[in-house]
Amino acid sequence: xxxxxxxxxxxxxxxxxxNTKMNELATNAQGAKENARNKYKEEMTKLRHQSKxxxxxxxELKSSSEDSWETLITDMEEIYDAYTHSFLSLFQIPIESxxxxxxxxxxxxxxxxxxxKA
Numbered sequence: 001x002x003x004x005x006x007x008x009x010x011x012x013x014x015x016x017x018x019n020t021k022m023n024e025l026a027t028n029a030q031g032a033k034e035n036a037r038n039k040y041k042e043e044m045t046k047l048r049h050q051s052k053x054x055x056x057x058x059x060e061l062k063s064s065s066e067d068s069w070e071t072l073i074t075d076m077e078e079i080y081d082a083y084t085h086s087f088l089s090l091f092q093i094p095i096e097s098x099x100x101x102x103x104x105x106x107x108x109x110x111x112x113x114x115x116x117k118a
Contacts (some may be wrong), residue, residue: 004061004069011054011058018087019051025091043090050083 001009022044028041057079061072 002066004064004066007069007073008058008062011061011080014080015054015058015083017049018084021089022047022051026089045084045087047083047090050079050086054083 026044029037054076057072057076061069061076064072
């Protein structure tokens with residue numbers, strides 16, 4: 001597997017995880033009060049736009065040649081970082097918890113991520 005294919009696979013996995021988590025959180029927000037729900041919808045619209053931009057850049061990367069794909073990495077990383085930052089900020093997920101979640105590991109004890117209400 002080439003470096004390009006490895007990178008594309010990694011980025012697809014990371015975007016899929018963010019989008020899956022965003023959809024889970026969207027489902028959980030259905031019970032929010034109207035004020036919070038409207039703010040949430042506005043922020044989710046921004047996140048969905050960032051997701052589309054990231055997917056479009058990834059598609060561009062996929063269609064690039066072996067010789068030119070590395071020139072797109074900086075843009076892809078900037079788009080991905082902005083999307084991740086917006087996502088984590090909106091849902092107030094600490095970076096440490098997200099790094100464990102993205103790696104498929106349980107969060108460390110004492111993390112400050114919001115707990116689900118019973």
